[in-house]
Amino acid sequence: MNITPRLKRRYRADRRFKFYGMAAIAFALSFLAFFFIDIIGKAMPAFEQAYIEVPVTYSAAVKDNYNKAIPREYRYLVSKSYLRTLPYELEAHPELLGKTKQRWALASHRVDQYIKGHQGHGLKKKYRSHVTAMYDDGHIEMRFNARFFSHGDSKMAENAGILAAAIGSILVLLITIAVAVPIGVMTAVYLEEFAPDNRFTQAIEVNINNLAAIPSILYGLLGLAIFINVMGVPRSSALAGGLTLALMTLPVIIISTRAALRSVPESIRDAAYGLGASNLQVVMHHVLPLAFPGILTGSIIGLAQAMGETAPLLIVGMMAYIPEAPGSILDATTVLPAQVYTWSSESIRAFEERTAAGILVLLTVLLSLNGFAVWLRSRTQKTW
């Protein structure tokens, strides 16, 4: 019998399979590359912002109507958010009264978009040549958009920033950690190490596994019903959001913790028992420390998921216009993904680049969280 043709066929099948696998990966990577190039390309302009040099007159009338501080032909070009600070400046520096100074002011989003050459900038025709001339003369400058990182949301695109949402996200995440991690880990330890194996605990197990798979919006409804309607947690607050996300993250943490506990070799428990350790001592002194890297990784991945979540937060009222960073966990706040969503539905075109920039910030945070998880695992992992 000649086996060469069959051998050749088997080799070919081998190579084909390898090729399919690589093609699948290349396909997925090309999507990822497309996404990143698209987002980064759209987001880059948001990190630059136009500033305009205008004469500001600190007259008494400015206290009541900030628009009067600058000549009519510049009013449309300067951001309202800058003009609104003038009465305060005058109050703080009364010696300015009656003087006219050249000031660098934040330019309105229409000027900004016009200079960036974006379609749909909406700058009125009569201002265009004026703005171009000012730019050529150096009275309009592009600067790094530090406001984006130091300010909260605003309805004026040029003034809108990510800070309030970022602080909100951190607060929400801290509450989620404080609630979900201890409860999740303790549940898993009990189920894995102490609970008797009977119908009841089996039913709980099945339910936890199912909970990990239900759509996240249902947790939002649950959060609304329990935390807001029954317990009276203020709507839109970081506490309401954090508790809701904790509910959502619990099953993930429980499942990954149990997997980590299970991967601790039985011989370690046996050795500890053999030396006369109690159940609690075995778990606390030996099993938990060894399972720690696994628990940590699982928790971080669960929390990263929670951080990118919007659906349940929509239900508890966090998808709102909240420009101020929260001072406490009871204050109304918004979170990064919610901020991205709100910007994406704005009609003003300058928000488009800010949406992309927001996505970039969110992605950076998520990637560094995941990177942290990978690093922790590789650092603390034990092999037997």
Add this chain to the structure above:
Amino acid sequence: MKKTSLFACAAVAATCMGMTAAQAADAIQIVGSSTVYPFSSYTAEALGTTTKFKTPVVESTGSGGGMKLFCAGAGMDTPDFTNASRRMKLKEFQKCQRNGVKEVTEMVVGYDGIAIAQSKTSPSIALSRHDLMLAVAAEVPSKDGSHLIDNPYSFWDQINSKLPHRAIRIYGPPASSGTRDAFEDMILKHLTKHIDTYTKLYKADKKKNKAYKKYHKIRQDGVYIPSGENDNLIVQKLARDTQALGIFGYSYLEENSDSIAPAIIDGVIPTPETISGHTYPLSRSLYFYIKKVHIGKVKGMMAYANLFMSDKMVGKDGECTEIGLISLPEADLAHYRANLKSLKNLTAADFAKK
């Protein structure tokens, strides 16, 4: 492990603190229509930056969702204002009354037009409301008008021979949206309540055929494509799909005038003048409602309402008009300002008038 138990204690403590200190309502809470949201939040920002009051929290829940929250009760955890892109319904008013929200003041801040638009590259199209009704209704009268048939039209020239041979494809808001409500009101109900083919069915059996009194069902065979609450998505689709029409708020048309152009409806193009003058048929008033029992308990409520109704915001050259609001005529504005000053109560009789 000590760390973990410490965490647990912290969590429990935080939760308990939350319970006792809750309800310290200091910022104004506003809910309601996504159409009024841009103007409402703009005013909120102005209030926050120019006065000592905290910036109100403005949530975009849709008109119906806002009414539900607003009318849920008079407690301090309920919203202080609700925005709406249509008037409060009698049913909602009664719900408010039942739940203890007895005194409500109604305000109109301005108008919004609903634009029917298409890609700028397509040849302009002029439609009547009747054409549009026949294009989107689920059931339409047969050619002889004797009975209703499932909507058979897939090209505009089948509806009206004067129209071009162009596929009917309309991207519009989903059923939960206030814009959709308004569209159904102004295009479908407005016409079908006067068309015998529908109303005779209702007269024949008032209970079973209640839907035919003011028929407003939109077809679901893929010609009308519900496209989510995000109007930017519809704008993007129109730029690519040159055959299609889209339905969205006027401010999106204004902001995207480089890529999309309005259709002419009943001979009129939407502009700020035609919308506020009611010659453009698809214009609607934008409302907000004040929960009077909260005034005095929540700081800054009157300051917000006064600012929102001021010339600086919603007057002819007000800041809100720069972001797409169409301002009320002087006389109407004065009327509502007087109502705001006296905090005139909304009564059941107000609903009978219209």
